Amino acid sequence: MAYLINDECISCGACEPECPTNAISEGDGKFVIDADTCIDCGACAGVCPVDAPQPQ
């Protein structure tokens, strides 16, 4: 399981430094989560202003 950033992402970058496994990086038009690195902790969802990271 992993979190997935949906299209609501406004590329603010707030989630990237919060991820304990550095699974988040800036993608094309939004930030993206590497599903193989994500440990499902939910820290990204906790800081996102638009609730873009969602558990899958």
Ligand code: SF4
């Ligand atoms: Fe990183 Fe946790 Fe978000 Fe997964 S759920 S991308 S490990 S902050």
Ligand code: SF4
């Ligand atoms: Fe996108 Fe939310 Fe991360 Fe900001 S905190 S880059 S809006 S997913």
